[in-house]
Amino acid sequence: MKKRILILTAGFGEGHNSAARGIRDGLARVAPNQADVELRDLCAEAYGPINEFVRRSYLALVNSAPGAWGIVYRWLDRKTDYDTEFRRLTRLKNHFAPLLAHFRPDMVVCSFPAYANMLQEILGPERHCKCVVVVTDSITINASWYRSPADYFLVANEQSASVLRSTGVVPEKIKIFGFPVSPKFADFTNDRQLNSHNSKPRVLHMIHAATRGAPELAGLLVKLDVDLTVTIGRADKLRPAIEAATNGHATKIVGWTDQLPRMLHESHLLIGKAGGATVQETIAAGCPMIINHVVAGQEEGNARLIVETNSGVIAISPGEVVAQIERAFANDAKQWREWAANIHKLSRPRASLDIAEFLMSL
DSSP states (O other): OOEEEEEEOOSSSHHHHHHHHHHHHHHHHHOTTTEEEEEEOHHHHHHTHHHHHHHHHHHHHHHHOHHHHHHHHHHHHHOOOHHHHHHTOHHHHHHHHHHHHHHOOSEEEESSTHHHHHHHHHHOTTOSSEEEEEOOSOSSOOHHHHSSOOSEEEESSHHHHHHHHHTTOOGGGEEEOOOOOOGGGGGOOOOOOOOTTTOOOEEEEEOOSOOTTHHHHHHHHTTSSSEEEEEEETOGGGHHHHHHHHTTOSEEEEESOSOHHHHHHHOSEEEEEOOHHHHHHHHHTTOOEEEEEOOTTHHHHHHHHHHHTTSEEEOOSHHHHHHHHHHHHHHHHHHHHHHHHHHHHHOOTTHHHHHHHHHHHO
């Protein structure tokens, strides 16, 4: 009999969706004929335009006023009545309950914290299915993740596992697999040998939603002796400004792409924000990182992970970024080689496949 696995996500940050897709794709590889898998965003399904308005407002807040979001984040972290709060989400509950009755999952995998508490609310303490929470942040982990009756909490690294243990989560419930990046990361091998005499460092500048300063930084980067690629995602309106800033220099400007696993493996250095998905993907690829944007709260821990393991550095202003690149590749790339060796120790490109095998074993 096939195992029925329901994966739940929400579009409040790419880390949630990335983790959910990674697990779905890992299951497709590990158990293509042994599991029926559904991936759903019940917040979007239940609330429609309201959810989209709240989602866009949240993303605008974290990118344009990260300090203000930090206040909200810390307020959420202090709360202890999540069960009461989630009972107010009547429409979500009314959408969730029929899905459970129809699909009858053997397990529910949650990459967004609200669902685990609501699952318990609907099915009660004698629920028939396992509940697995996939924590998408590192070190600074909001209490909404672990103050739930989940059977297991999957974390990306020992640092995050230590945080959960310190809050009273029993060690048997905590599993360290790495972040469930796309299985495509396991298909590539690192080949970043850097010979300072005959090759340029390959730098990937991944522009995030907070685009202020991005053209200025691109204009400074093209003056360095690097092979530069700039990704703008779906922000097509930004392309003319980047083209003007690079002023005809040999720069690849890439829109939305599904080739980031390959691009990260081919790059010597990533410049980008400290989002859960971005940081964990660069770790999976073994690509050192310069972080130029940190959202207060959940992204602080992701940034700490890079800095405390000496796998990269934080540099917020364009001038700081340039200075750090110059330092990284000076003296026969001494600093970059140190970062590369350290991030390689953290890399778990098979995480989604290992998680899929774990889920199938339950």
